[in-house]
Amino acid sequence: MKKVFAVILAVALIVALVPTLAFAKDYDYMSEYDGEQTCCWDNILMYVPGEEEGSEVESFLGGVNGQVTVYLSDTEGVVEKGNETHFKIAGWVGFDQEIKGFGYSVDGGDAVYSEAFYVEPESGVVDAAVAFGCDYSARFKIDCNAADFTKTSVISGIVKLADDSEYIISAHSMDVEFTYKVVDPTESTEDPAATEEPAIEDCAPDIYFLFDEDEKYDAAFSNGHLMSDDGYDEDKNCEIIIVEEGGDPYLGINMSSLLDYYDDDVDLDKYKVVQFGVKVDYSVDKSGQLYYITDEDGEYSEKKMTQFSYKNTEDFQAVTFNFAKSKNWTGFLTGLRYDAFGEATKDTEIELYYIAFFETKAQAETFAAVYAEKGNEAFPVIEVPTAKPTNTPTPTPEAEATPEAADATEAPAEENPSEAPETTDEGSKEKSGCGSMLISGAAVTMLAAAVVVIRKKEG
Secondary structure (H helix, E strand, O other): OHHHHHHHHHHHHHHHHHHHOOOOOOOEEHHHOOOOEEEEOOOEEEEOOOOOOOHHHHHHOOOOOOOEEEEHHHOOOEEEOOOOOEEEEEEEEEEOOOEEEEEEEEOOOOOEEOHHHEEOOOHHHHHHHHHOOOOEEEEEEEEEEHHHOOOOEEEEEEEEEOOOOEEEOEEOOEEOEEEEEOOOOOOOOOOHHHHOOOOHHHHOOOEEEEOOOOOOOOOOEEEEEEEEEEEEEOOOOEEEEEEOOEEOOEEEEEHHHHHHHOOOOOEOOOOOEEEEEEEOOOOOOOEEEEEEEEOOOOOOOHHHEEEEEOOOOOOOEEEEEEOOOOOOOOOEEEEEEEEOOOEEOOOEEEEEEEEEEEOOHHHHHHHHHHHHHHHHHHOOOOOOOOOOOOOOOOOOOHHHHOOOEOOOOOOOOOOOOOOOEOOOOOOOOOOOOOOOOOOOHHHHHHHOOOOEOOOOOOO
């Protein structure tokens, strides 16, 4: 009897304790939603609220009272605790069911919701969502008090739907979450492992295109809209891409021409990460898009695209695209479309040093640091293979590789409009863009808030 009583007591204690334990929830990403969905984002903003009531909104919009301290796209998605007292995650989403609310989760815990985080969408957002098959849309403006965080944590934006399902807000394979790092001033922040020089062979890509010789990759580019290849620059040791002033500049990249240097095609089931090594003028525009086509789907569309932000630097930078969560990133790559800016506010040039493919984001980021230090020496030597067999995927016709830009006349009067490409399906609708694209512009650029840097299921 004593044994039975002991067992009952133990079970009772466990039951009593369970409600007090905190478990991380296994949130799905929007990309895993079984239905129609879309999201537009640009950045997450750290700020100090202004002294006047409501001036924190002006700060967030970059107004005269702005006290902005950190843009996450400049920090590789990690923000160390400083003087900032708040951060905001903002943008818009669309679904094929009603949107119930928005919140944020810390380290996968229960989401914190507020009615104030939900913002009624304007007509441009509604129209753009409908173009993606989403009858319901809403803006989110999630405001979090950074003073509440006492340890390094992963912060995720959360959307709740009418069926009470919850998803981490994500835009085109990129997730709206980041690391907020709390540093103990009594402890050294130096990582001993970071001082070790990584071996080049441990991080170098298996497939890459190094633009270090004249006509090395003949016919690699298809001139698109306001963007064209100007050829190799022997002084800068890179390819020069010309960008003319205007909205939605883009350039086609022909994989069949590039892959003449390799025996194998780019297997997307293996290589999940693409990286461009570039120098850009950040003042022209802060973000753009990268589209792709495959041997399984040869049409450019919003579902085969990712958005990105440039770092605020005139020096070399690596722009990394992680397609680990993109359902359409499968088969073999046949083409890329580089939309360098949502809108080019002036004529400019882009210095393109390389395009490389990696299996993981960590490998790509390590290589970027090595390249920034060692330059072309970071790449292994390629032996040019013999002629490839005739079953090499044929280049996408130029009309398909560089689709006509969508009509921007329906866009709200916002700065930096840009259009998304239309698909080549007969009778298909033109898609409205996002981020710094058609319906977003400067207001969304400053309000939108999605930096995707910490992934639960990184490829």
